[in-house]
Amino acid sequence: MPVASHQLNRVLHPVVDFEGRDLHIHRRSQHHDPKVWQVRYPGQPLPEWEDIARSKGFRIHARVRDKNHLALECLSCGGLTAQRVFALRTARIRCEDCASQKRSTLADTIGLEFIERDPADHQYAFYRAACGHRIRRQREFIDRVADGVCQVRCEICLQDKERAEAEARGWEWQGPDPDGNDNYRLYRHSCGHDQRIARANMKFGQCDCAGCGESWSSKPSFLYLFRIRIPDKGLDCVKFGYSGRPDKRLRHQLSLPKSAKSDVLRTVAIKTGHAACRLEKSAHARLRRRFPECVVPPERYVGLINVSSEIYSPALLPKLQRLLDEIEQQQSAA
Ligand SMILES: [Zn+2]
Ligand SMILES: [Zn+2]
Ligand SMILES: [Zn+2]
Structure with missing residues (x-):
């Protein structure tokens, strides 16, 4: 590439050195030897060019390259941009320094x-x-x-998360859906069978293997209580949920930051995943209704714990323990 790029942070446009200053040139002109832009073209610009330039927020700094080109200086930032005289007359001119500054500020925000x-x-x-x-x-x-139209989502981090979710359920993440559905992925079960499964179902462990016939809803499961502390974020909370493998859920799926301290406070064995799911859902509904003050708002843990609800204040622990006592009794009675 014949053109120097400078100030990596700011400039998307190629620049050449013009008498010790950066001169932005059009991308389409990059293939020219930068030296053509370093030549002042003799003679004064026409007065009417000055008027047009001023009306578009520039002054004419020099004629460059040949009779058809100008180095325009931005009136607001002083940056230099090369333009054809024809473009000055007919098109909207933009200062590349201002544009890249704006982009970089946007990126920062x-x-x-x-x-x-x-x-x-x-x-x-x-x-x-x-x-x-x-x-x-x-x-x-x-x-x-x-503009809030879409979000920054890192594919590498997302894939790490999906791999961990699958691993915790006894599956291995293989890749995107071979049928091209964005909501599905290809997974391999521990029995060796490959299967398309909706990512959301994998996340919640609701997947049956068509290879070996193992069914999530008939597999034994657990209700669990986790205590999660993230001292540097001032977060101390309790997570209540169900999982076929609570230890894995805690270690891999919640994507806790390194500074987090986490403990499995209790697990209660439930005969099937289906029953655990049902018990958990009705318990959450009851807890939310009766103790709304103990529900931690998601904005307190977004980006720290990879869940969107079901996080409670430790003040609710005695009630949660009692709730699990009841469930445990019902289970052994059944
Ligand atoms: Zn500018
Ligand atoms: Zn990332
Ligand atoms: Zn299988």
Whole structure:
């Protein structure tokens, strides 16, 4: 590439050195030797060009390259952008310094750091996500996120989460759905059978294997109580739920931060996953209704615990323990 790129953070556009200053040139001009842009073209610009430039927020800094090109200086930031005289007359002119500054500020506000343009496709650029991974996105993506139309989601982190979810259920994540449905993935059961399963069903452990006939709803399950403390976030809470493998649920699926301290306080064996699911759902409904003050609002743990509800204050522990006592008695009586 004949053009120097500078200030990685800010500039999506190629620049050349013009008398010691950065001159932005159009992407389509990149294949020219940068030296053509470093030549001042003799003679004064026409007065009417000055008027047009001023009306578009620029002044003419110099004629460059040949009789058809100008170096325009942005009146608001002082940046230099090369343009054809024809474009100055007929088109909307934009200052590349202002534009890249705006993009980078936008990226900052949504927690992304601009790394570089994708040299293979100028519609795309690479960004550093908050998790530290490098992601590739369309440049307009930044605007869409800033407008709240879509979210920054790191595919690498998402895949790690999905792998952990599958592992905790005795399945192995294989890849995207071979039939192309975004809500499905391909998984391999511990028996070796490959199967398409909705990601949401895998997440909640509701998947039957067509290979060996193992059914989640008839497999034994557990109700559990976890205590989760994240001291540096000032979070101390209790999670109540059901799982075929509570220890795995706690260790792999909740995606707790490194600073978290977590304990399995109690597990109660339930005959089937189906029964556990039913007991858990009705318990949550009752708890929410009777002790709304003990329900921790999701915004307190979003990004810290990979669940969207079912988190309670430790003040509810005596009530939760009593609830599990009752369920345990019913189970042994049945
Ligand atoms: Zn500018
Ligand atoms: Zn990531
Ligand atoms: Zn199987």
